[in-house]
Amino acid sequence: MIKLINASERHEARVGDWLQSAYLFSFADYYDPSNVQFGPLRVFNDDIVSSHSGFPLHPHADMEIVTILLDGEMTHKDSLGNESRLAAGEVQRITAGTGVTHSITNESDKEAHLLQLWFLPNKRGLAPSYEQMKVDFPDTKNKLVPLVTGQKVLEDVLFMNSNSTVYHATLGQGENIDFRTFKIRRSLIYVLDGSLVINSIEADRHDQIRLDDQEVVSIHATSAASLILVDVPALEVNY
Template identity: 45%
Template structure:
C-alpha cells in the first residue's frame, strides 16, 4: 500500500523569531491521534533555525534522535560533556536512553536547515551516547547512501539502536534507483527538492510517502532531486 501525503498536509508549528518547523507526525503542540508514528518512526521535523537562535537545553529519554544538517551549522552541547559543531552535509545521532539533556544552537548569522528524525529504540534503558559524522550528504549522486543504521554490517555511518536504516539520495534528472524491501518492512520517503516518480506516484518538494507491503520501490527523477528514504520494521514487528 502506498500513501502519498502532500506538503500542504504538514503541520506548521507556530513560528518564533528564531524557528520555523514543520512536523510530519504528532509532536509538541500538534496532536493527531492517527498520526503518531510509522513503525518506530516517531517524529520527522523539517526545521529552519535562524542565526543566533536555537533549542535551549531540553531533557530526552528512550529515543534515538538523528539530525541531518542540510544548510548552515549547529553547535551541540549535552550533559555528558559532548560539544561540537555539526555543519552542512553532517549528521549526528543522540541515544537518549535512560536520560540526557542537550541544546542545539545556531551561532552564525545565517539560517540553518535541518531534518530531525526520532526513532523508538529497539531496547529500553540504554546508556546515553552521542556521535556525529561527516556523511557527505551532497557528495554522491544516483545511489541510496546509508547515513545511519542499526545494521552493524553497514560500515562508516552512524549506528542507531533501531532495526532501521536512513538513506540519503541525490538523484539526477531521468536517473532511477530501486529499493528492494519486503512485506514485513515499511518505507518512508520525504523529498527535499526536485520531482520523483515512485511506483506510479508523483512526488514534489516536501511531499512524503508511507509504503507498506511492497517488494520494490522504483524511484525515477523527473527533475534533479534530493530525498530521504527510511527503511523500517512494520508496525507489527518488534522494533
C-alpha cells in the first residue's frame, strides 16, 4: 500500500507568538484515532521557533526523542547535566527512559527550523542518555545517509532504542535513489523541499508518502529536492 498525504493535510498549530508547528501525527490538541502513530514512530513535528524563545524545562519518560536542526541554532539543557548548542545540520537523540527533564531554546536573533521525531522504545525503564552529532547535509547528495538507528550500530550514526532508522538525502534534478526494504517493514518519506516521484506517486514540498508491503522504494527527483525517510518495523513490541 502507498498513501500520499498532501501538505495541506498536516495539522497546523501555533503556540503563542513563538512556535509554528505542523503535526504529522496526533499531538497536543490534535487527535485523530486513525493517525496516532506509524509503527513505533509516535510523533513527527515540523517546528519553526522564534528568536529568544523555545521549549522550557519539561519532563519525558520512556520515549526516544530525535531532533534534527535544519536551520538556525538551539540550546539544550537537561537534568543529566548536559548543556550544548545545536547548529544547523546537527542531530540530537535523547533516551528519556526512567525520566529526564530538558529544555531546548532559541537564544539567537533569528528563527530556528527543526524536526522532532519521537519513537516508542523497544524496552521500558532504560537509563536516560543523550547524544549529539554533526551531519554535513550537502554531502548527503544523491544518497540516503542514516542519522539515527537502532537496527545496528554504525560509525557516525546516533543510536536509539527502536528497531528503526532515520535517513536524510538531497537529490539533484533527475537523480534517483532506490531504498531496498522488506515487506515486514514500513517507510515514511517527508519531502522537505522540491518535488519527487516515489514508486510512481508524485510528491511536493511538505507532502508525505507512507509505504507498506514494499520491497523497493524508488525515489526520483523531478526538481532538486531534500527529504527525510523513516524506516520502521510494521510491528514492534514495546515493553
